[in-house]
Amino acid sequence: MKIRGVFETMRVKEGKVAYFDEHIARIIKSCRFFKINLLCSRAKLRKLVQSAIEKSHFKDARLKVIISQLNRKTNIQIQLSKYTPYLPKKYREGFRVMVSPFRQRELKLSRHKTMIRLLYDLSLEEAKKKGCDDAIILNKSGHLAEASRSNIFFVKEGKLFTPSLACGCLEGITRKAVMNIAEKNKIKVCEGKFNLEDIVCADEAFLTNSLMGIMPIKRKCGPITKLLIKKYNCLLK
Secondary structure: OOOOEEEEEEEEEOOEEOOHHHHHHHHHHHHHHOOOOOOOOHHHHHHHHHHHHHHHOOOOEEEEEEEEEEOOEEEEEEEEEEOOOOOHHHHHHOEOEEEOOOOEOOOOHHHOOEOOOHHHHHHHHHHHHOOOOEEEEEEOOOOEEEEOOOEEEEEEOOEEEEEOHHHOOOOOHHHHHHHHHHHHOOOOEEEEOOOHHHHHOOOEEEEEEOOOEEEEEOOOOOHHHHHHHHHHHHHOO
8 A cells, every 4th residue: 555644743832842752753664664755864854843843932732744755755744733632621521432333454554643544534523423532443353453543541450451553553652651651650561452341341441642641531530540640741741
């Protein structure tokens, strides 16, 4: 499959990009995987992004970097818009989620943020129609993969579980940060293949991405989720 472009979505807080190096490294890795000629160094890409942030005058922003290629010509787009956070009430109550009617089948593509977004867009659209905030996507084998805009975690008997990359989920920046925080706080992290029943029966469950951080799933917020939210938010200060 010919990929025309890849992108990264980042959170800018007080003029600084959270996990900047990790985002830059991931988009460069995706460019290499899809043979997109970036034609600029990592340092130059960082400077381009930082310059765009400074010119925008947004202290808190949603930042999107798109690198596309057409007819061997590479184009870099940097988009910034004002960041509108979810209200504290939403983090207390959590997201309402449903299961997407569409399956994740392109497991290798799911490890990168590409411009092929139909699965994710349709899944989110179905969720909104049903009054939900996001949709959980299963892979072709029926295992948990990810949500339309986020990674999935759940807690059972004090342990933290998340689908492995082989199940068709993005190697999320926040996903990795949460796993590191858990390990530092002596919470065992288990990656593997899980079914929908595992998250339904979990003690706690939450979603993660770079913009919203850690978002509990409705009626699934508990002490470990609250601890991880607190620790993660401290890292962003």
